[in-house]
Amino acid sequence: xxxxxxxxxxxxxxxxxxxxxxxxxxxxxxxxxxxxxxxxxxxxxxxxxxxxxxxxxxxxxxxxxxxxxxxxxxxxxxxxxxxxxxxxxxxxxxxxxxxxxxxxxxxxxxxxxxxxxxxxxxxxxxxxxxxxxxxxxxxxxxxxxxxxxxxxxxxxxxxxxxxxxxxxxxxxxxxxxxxxxxxxxx
Numbered sequence: 465x466x467x468x469x470x471x472x473x474x475x476x477x478x479x480x481x482x483x484x485x486x487x488x489x490x491x492x493x494x495x496x497x498x499x500x501x502x503x504x505x506x507x508x509x510x511x512x513x514x515x516x517x518x519x520x521x522x523x524x525x526x527x528x529x530x531x532x533x534x535x536x537x538x539x540x541x542x543x544x545x546x547x548x549x550x551x552x553x554x555x556x557x558x559x560x561x562x563x564x565x566x567x568x569x570x571x572x573x574x575x576x577x578x579x580x581x582x583x584x585x586x587x588x589x590x591x592x593x594x595x596x597x598x599x600x601x602x603x604x605x606x607x608x609x610x611x612x613x614x615x616x617x618x619x620x621x622x623x624x625x626x627x628x629x630x631x632x633x634x635x636x637x638x639x640x641x642x643x644x645x646x647x648x649x650x
Contacts (some may be wrong), residue, residue, distance in 0.1 A: 484618035494521045495562040495591035498536050505535040510609065515574060515581035516607025517564035517615055519544035519594065524557040534560075538584065538615045539650050544594075549641050565592030566600040566625075573605060580629070582614055594616045595636045598622035601647060603631030611647055613639065 498511045498518055505528045511518050520534035521544065528535035537543035540563060548561065564585060573580040582605055597615035600622050606612060613634075616622040622633045634643070 468601040487604060490551050493533070495520060495560075495588045496534060498586040502536055504538040504543050505529075506537055506539075506547045509538045510584040511536055511538040512584045514538055515576075515584050515610075516540075516612045517566070517582065518584055518586060518591075518610045519561070519595030520591065521548055521558050521562075522560040523551070524559050526551070526556045534562075539608045540599075540615070541607065541611055542609045545613070545644050547638050547643070561594035562591035563594040563615045564590055565597065565615060565617045567616045567621040568592060581625045582607060582612070584608065592617045597636060599635070599639065600625050600629075600631045601643075602635055603629040605629045613647075616626060 474633070489526060498520065502511045503509065504511060519521070519537040519540055519541050521537075522534045527533045537547065544561075544563065548558065566582065569583075569585060569590060571583050571585075574583060575581070577646050591628065592615070594615065597617055598619045598621075599613040601613055602611075603626065604612065605625075607614070614622075614625060616625065617634070625631075626633060
């Protein structure tokens with residue numbers, strides 16, 4: 465087992481109890497595979513096709529339009545966080561929020577049009593507890609729609625990413641409507 469696998473396994477084990485307390489009292493569902501041409505619940509883009517982190521949200525007593533839980537997303541900055549924050553204001557209670565965990569992956573950046581992009585894995589095992597991630601914002605690396613929040617379960621991995629690609633780190637609770645609006649309008 466390599467370091468990334470060990471970190472991801474420990475993060476999953478430690479994060480399971482914490483998320484259930486933070487996001488409602490129901491048992492926490494496991495992440496699902498997002499392959500197969502699923503369209504993003506925020507903007508309709510195909511998940512896994514455009515690069516960058518993906519995400520999914522399970523709700524207590526609600527579900528996204530057109531399908532059962534979870535709601536799924538091909539971007540965090542333009543999709544998951546906008547959707548989550550808007551529905552939280554409406555009283556929707558999330559039982560689990562998962563995002564791509566780049567600490568659990570051996571990845572290589574893709575280059576398109578001279579710009580670096582993160583890969584967009586969709587397998588269930590590539591997701592981790594969104595509330596336990598350290599996110600890199602304002603880096604030179606893009607997601608599916610440009611500026612992106614790149615999640616890492618190991619804060620050291622996030623700091624190393626910042627050293628290599630610029631930006632800064634924030635936690636889940638730092639991702640506010642104001643941060644998202646300012647960041648995605650650049």
